[in-house]
Amino acid sequence: MRTVLMVAEKPSLAQSIAKILSRGNMSSRKGLNGTCSVHEYTGTFAGQPVRFKMTSVCGHVMTLDFLGKYNKWDKVDPAELFSQAPTEKKEANPKLNMVKFLQVEGKGCDYIVLWLDCDKEGENICFEVLDAVLPIMNPTHGGEKTVFRARFSSITDTDICAAMARLGEPDHNEALSVDARQELDLRIGCAFTRFQTKYFQGKYGNLDSSLISFGPCQTPTLGFCVERHDKIQSFKPETYWVLQAKVNADKDRSLLLDWDRVRVFDREIAQMFLNMTKLEKEAQVEATSRKEKAKQRPLALNTVEMLRVASSSLGMGPQHAMQTAERLYTQGYISYPRTETTHYPENFDLKGPLRQQANHPYWADTVKRLLTEGINRPRKGHDAGDHPPITPMRSATEAELGSEAWRLYEYITRHFIATVSYDCKYLQSTISFRIGPEHFTCTGKTVISPGFTEIMPWQSVPLEESLPTCQRGDTFAVSEIKMLEKQTNPPDYLTEAELITLMEKHGIGTDASIPVHINNICQRNYVTVESGRRLKPTNLGIVLVHGYYKIGMDELMEVSFSPLAATGKPLSRCGKCHRFMKYIQAKPSRLHCSHCDETYTLPQNGTIKLYKELRCPLDDFELVLWSSGSRGKSYPLCPYCANHPPFRDMKKGMGCNECTHPTCQHSLSMLGIGQCVECESGVLVLDPTSGPKWKVACNKCNVVAHCFENAYRVRVSVDTCSTCEAALLAVDFNKAKSPLPGDETQHTGCVFCDPIFQELVELKHAASCHPMHRGGPGRRQGRGRARGRRPTVKPSARRPKDKMSALAAYFV
Numbered sequence: 001m002r003t004v005l006m007v008a009e010k011p012s013l014a015q016s017i018a019k020i021l022s023r024g025n026m027s028s029r030k031g032l033n034g035t036c037s038v039h040e041y042t043g044t045f046a047g048q049p050v051r052f053k054m055t056s057v058c059g060h061v062m063t064l065d066f067l068g069k070y071n072k073w074d075k076v077d078p079a080e081l082f083s084q085a086p087t088e089k090k091e092a093n094p095k096l097n098m099v100k101f102l103q104v105e106g107k108g109c110d111y112i113v114l115w116l117d118c119d120k121e122g123e124n125i126c127f128e129v130l131d132a133v134l135p136i137m138n139p140t141h142g143g144e145k146t147v148f149r150a151r152f153s154s155i156t157d158t159d160i161c162a163a164m165a166r167l168g169e170p171d172h173n174e175a176l177s178v179d180a181r182q183e184l185d186l187r188i189g190c191a192f193t194r195f196q197t198k199y200f201q202g203k204y205g206n207l208d209s210s211l212i213s214f215g216p217c218q219t220p221t222l223g224f225c226v227e228r229h230d231k232i233q234s235f236k237p238e239t240y241w242v243l244q245a246k247v248n249a250d251k252d253r254s255l256l257l258d259w260d261r262v263r264v265f266d267r268e269i270a271q272m273f274l275n276m277t278k279l280e281k282e283a284q285v286e287a288t289s290r291k292e293k294a295k296q297r298p299l300a301l302n303t304v305e306m307l308r309v310a311s312s313s314l315g316m317g318p319q320h321a322m323q324t325a326e327r328l329y330t331q332g333y334i335s336y337p338r339t340e341t342t343h344y345p346e347n348f349d350l351k352g353p354l355r356q357q358a359n360h361p362y363w364a365d366t367v368k369r370l371l372t373e374g375i376n377r378p379r380k381g382h383d384a385g386d387h388p389p390i391t392p393m394r395s396a397t398e399a400e401l402g403s404e405a406w407r408l409y410e411y412i413t414r415h416f417i418a419t420v421s422y423d424c425k426y427l428q429s430t431i432s433f434r435i436g437p438e439h440f441t442c443t444g445k446t447v448i449s450p451g452f453t454e455i456m457p458w459q460s461v462p463l464e465e466s467l468p469t470c471q472r473g474d475t476f477a478v479s480e481i482k483m484l485e486k487q488t489n490p491p492d493y494l495t496e497a498e499l500i501t502l503m504e505k506h507g508i509g510t511d512a513s514i515p516v517h518i519n520n521i522c523q524r525n526y527v528t529v530e531s532g533r534r535l536k537p538t539n540l541g542i543v544l545v546h547g548y549y550k551i552g553m554d555e556l557m558e559v560s561f562s563p564l565a566a567t568g569k570p571l572s573r574c575g576k577c578h579r580f581m582k583y584i585q586a587k588p589s590r591l592h593c594s595h596c597d598e599t600y601t602l603p604q605n606g607t608i609k610l611y612k613e614l615r616c617p618l619d620d621f622e623l624v625l626w627s628s629g630s631r632g633k634s635y636p637l638c639p640y641c642a643n644h645p646p647f648r649d650m651k652k653g654m655g656c657n658e659c660t661h662p663t664c665q666h667s668l669s670m671l672g673i674g675q676c677v678e679c680e681s682g683v684l685v686l687d688p689t690s691g692p693k694w695k696v697a698c699n700k701c702n703v704v705a706h707c708f709e710n711a712y713r714v715r716v717s718v719d720t721c722s723t724c725e726a727a728l729l730a731v732d733f734n735k736a737k738s739p740l741p742g743d744e745t746q747h748t749g750c751v752f753c754d755p756i757f758q759e760l761v762e763l764k765h766a767a768s769c770h771p772m773h774r775g776g777p778g779r780r781q782g783r784g785r786a787r788g789r790r791p792t793v794k795p796s797a798r799r800p801k802d803k804m805s806a807l808a809a810y811f812v
Contacts, residue, residue: 005109014056061128081191106133124178126170154335226545235490241270247476257440295424297452299381300389303511311496318515342381375420421452493534575621600639674726721750
């Protein structure tokens with residue numbers, strides 16, 4: 001009778017598989033290493049009677065290491081470890097005598113079936129087992145296939161029997177990829193670990209430098225924690241103000257209204273809004289809406305999401321959660337816990353695992369209702385091609401599993417039931433109010449159908465008071481309006497859950513190794529786990545990462561390149577130290593303050609020069625002027641504002657022609673004329689530096705209007721056009737060069753509608769769509785997208801007469 005050797009990854013897994021395949025009719029004995037058992041039974045294989053021997057390894061059989069002499073730290077330069085040092089495979093745990101054990105059990109066997117975990121590490125262990133066993137197995141007959149690979153995702157009768165019925169082959173390429181990763185980790189990790197450990201040894205009395213480790217995944221993991229620490233340390237709180245209003249819904253109830261502007265960072269502006277609203281006695285309803293909305297059920301569960309929830313909600317570290325999940329898997333309670341997939345295949349039996357939960361005391365009613373009324377097909381997630389999502393395979397209780405394992409099992413089961421449940425549906429009611437010129441909103445939610453939140457109550461839509469029934473035009477008595485002063489808050493230290501998300505996003509580690517890397521930086525005293533499982537870097541962790549940022553880089557680059565402080569020429573003054581900043585013309589062009597060690601990016605593809613030594617009223621930086629040439633656009637900009645936008649509606653890189661400061665003489669508020677004739681979002685802005693060949697340019701697109709040549713002064717008027725609401729332009733000419741009728745030298749009018757100005761404006765770079773540029777003799781019709789549309793100026797583009805009216809013009 002021929003013999004089939006079967007090898008699993010863990011002793012408990014071998015016992016479970018053998019028990020299923022033998023239907024419990026097996027004998028068991030301890031192997032020679034005292035750790036791995038051997039389970040024997042008879043059956044059929046390849047159409048013939050055989051004797052099965054099921055045993056296991058304990059993880060990796062072999063490990064990669066350097067040859068003996070290269071393991072002596074004092075005698076080998078760490079740099080040699082990168083390329084010159086040869087490596088060899090050694091037994092991972094010599095005390096287990098795993099190679100000898102496998103050879104004893106494999107001797108005389110005819111076939112081998114590999115039941116290792118179905119991931120890359122499992123494939124690698126397959127070939128470690130084969131290297132030990134194949135040389136002592138019986139020789140093959142006529143090229144007969146003797147090596148088989150079982151692929152499975154859970155320890156259930158159905159899955160194990162199906163895997164035995166469709167045996168395949170181990171994947172050599174996946175095994176080689178693990179070999180390559182092991183060698184990279186060994187060479188890089190050992191070289192840097194030895195270098196920095198030897199470097200710090202004996203230098204500092206209060207530093208434990210017995211081992212200061214480095215790892216290709218461990219170190220970036222630490223880097224995320226230190227990066228968050230640096231943001232916390234450099235954070236500067238900003239004060240802001242909000243308006244809070246209350247209205248009486250009825251005699252016993254009031255509604256708290258949210259300000260549509262959310263917040264402002266200028267106390268004077270906030271006070272102005274308070275003054276405009278605090279005398280109002282009523283809030284008028286502007287609009288009401290009632291919309292049915294849905295909160296989606298979760299995607300099927302993969303490893304990363306399980307680890308995130310275990311840390312954030314169950315208080316379990318990733319390493320502990322992974323070990324607990326593996327134990328639940330080997331005991332047959334859940335499917336394989338290492339998977340990147342969040343999508344169930346079409347042929348997956350969803351009702352089978354659900355029926356297992358039909359009599360559970362905690363969720364039997366929900367499960368029975370789903371089985372009776374019909375399950376909802378899970379959302380389509382990501383199919384990584386590995387294992388199905390993590391699924392409960394049989395019912396369990398807390399008494400059966402113990403407290404820790406039960407909490408994880410309970411979450412996995414609730415998550416699975418939620419994926420086949422229906423979305424949560426609720427009604428969202430919104431009432432928009434106007435109090436004076438300001439707008440406020442109140443929102444309420446009412447649950448229509450709880451859906452999946454019945455089984456995941458922590459995901460429920462928060463209970464809110466229902467809003468009163470009302471309609472547009474109704475009024476409510478204002479009971480209170482007040483201004484609250486608040487401050488922006490720094491970010492908190494990263495939680496383990498947030499760190500796992502960052503690692504997944506940036507490809508640091510795998511679903512299986514992420515817990516190991518996080519555990520390593522904790523064990524090496526690079527971070528400490530604080531309340532809420534937040535990771536706070538230690539002084540050692542912070543210094544190491546900061547050192548990596550600087551390591552040799554400056555010296556390396558300065559061999560060929562000059563530092564910023566020694567480059568460029570002085571141009572404009574810094575608003576912080578009031579010293580000259582240097583203009584670096586090489587792309588990307590920028591300004592650098594060597595005293596503050598700050599760099600400010602500038603608009604590209606143009607020329608930069610000082611703008612009349614004028615300063616920004618917000619930060620005292622000297623303005624610079626960017627220009628694309630004499631026939632193109634030009635505008636001033638503040639280097640600091642362009643890199644740190646001062647207003648919420650501004651983006652990085654914007655110049656003064658897009659700045660919404662209400663009183664600055666260089667801003668859109670003072671120089672804006674009206675809506676662009678070509679694009680929908682732009683505003684035409686006067687270029688005050690362009691005289692005597694004056695220009696008006698769009699602050700969004702490439703429309704440029706050349707106008708009023710030889711005028712010695714052009715100003716944007718406070719008044720607006722009665723036809724199109726654009727700001728009027730006041731133009732002064734020299735008498736000798738005036739093109740105005742009747743030898744006039746001054747005229748104020750609309751650049752769009754005034755017939756006197758029509759002949760003095762020439763549009764370039766883009767087709768026009770304003771009536772003044774269409775239809776007349778000798779004029780080509782424009783190609784604009786909205787012909788006949790009258791441009792309207794934004795209120796912020798009109799110049800107010802004093803500061804308070806300027807603020808009102810900007811915000812109202």
